Amino acid sequence: MQKYILLILTVIFITSCASSEKLLQEGQYDKSIEKAVKKLSHNPNDSKEIGVLKKAFKLANQNDHNSILQLEQINTPQIWPEVYQHYKNLNYRQNKIERLPNSVLAKIRFTPQNYIFAMANARQKAARFYHKSAMQLLDSGNKYNARKAYSLLLKEKQLIPQTPGLEQLISRAWAMGTTFVLFEVQDKSNTVLPKNFEQEILHINLNNLDSQWLEFDNYPVKNRNYQYQVILTLNQIHVSPEVINTDAFTERKRVQDGWKYELDRKGNVKKDSLGNDIKIKKFKWIRCRVKQINMHKEASVDGIISIYNIESGRFIKSQPLGSLFIFNYNYAIAQGNLNALSPKTRELVARGPAPFPSNLQMIFDNAKILKQKAKYFINQNRYLFK
Secondary structure, three states: OHHHHHHHHHHHHHHHHOOHHHHHHOOOHHHHHHHHHHHHHHOOOOHHHHHHHHHHHHHHHHHHHHHHHHHHHHOOHHHHHHHHHHHHHHHHHHHHHOOOOHHHHHHOOOOOOOOHHHHHHHHHHHHHHHHHHHHHHHHOOOHHHHHHHHHHHHHHHHHOOOOOOHHHHHHHHHHHHOEEEEEEEEEOOOOOOOOOHHHHHHOOOOHHHOEOOEEEEOOOOOOOOOOEEEEEEEEEEEEOOOEEEEEEEEEEEEEEEEEEEOEOOOOOEOEOOOOOEOEEEEEEEEEEEEEEEEEEEEEEEEEEEEEEEOOOOEEEEEEEEEEEEEEEEEEEEEEEOHHHOOHHHHHHHHHOOOOOOOHHHHHHHHHHHHHHHHHHHHHHOHHHOO
16 A cells, blocks of 8 residues: 555656656646646746647647537537536636736737637536436436436536526435435333333434435434334343342451560670660551442343334344343441551442442443444444445
């Protein structure tokens, strides 16, 4: 990939460094004109650039005129977009050159031409060609033809933006060419669900899964024709009992407890080199009794996510989908010397007790997990939506 990028940059560099004369010899007339115009804007007396400009301008115009004549001999509607482009080339090229000083224009024998009428005529006929072709494609009722029609109508809009009814046609082509997918949730668990549980799952951002011709909706849009349906069916919801386990243990720690004199074998106090009494630290063990309380509760939601083709009523694919939300909470009660506790145990003591979450809250927390799994499933299987 790096070699490919380097090659492109090299070509661009070489082209940018090429002289107007070199570009002329290579048949790159418009690039030759652009370079010559730039130089002549700063130095109108450069006879070499004037000669290059004169020849390049003549040959470039000649190519466009010849192409127009050849296309007009074919005399079919599809020629007009290309004819219009050639007239645009002629007009753009002329506008670029006529900004040069009059002395330069006189030397290249520049005579301005009026391309406005011919451009307008070609533009109108090109727009009609796009419009008629798009309508034929739309009338076929084929989704993929509608996509082609959409592209043609956008081209028509570029030519004549204010065409009456064009925006409605573009919208129609987009709707006909787009595959619409509806995501729904069905509860078959026979469980009393928290308020807005299904809405929480449906409140999933599917917009970043959309593409030009594929769109997902969480809720039905009026008058929209859905081709596919993704259904998340909730089959079983289970909440475990609240479980409390306790562990009792003792932590101890050796700490300094003052000092004492160091004695020799005869029981006399030892002296250091300066004659001072030698003191040594005294230590003792301190203890603290700890009761650790471990709280545990689980809630799970099991279901299945399925894809259906609404138009044919055909089942396409399904996959089990579930979520598990676990509540674990630990704290501790200490009796004794708290200085004997480890940092971890101190943290547990500082936490203090906490209530168990309600069953409804834990089920609701599962919704947040489920919607992310559902989105992942949809994204992994987007190739099925055609």
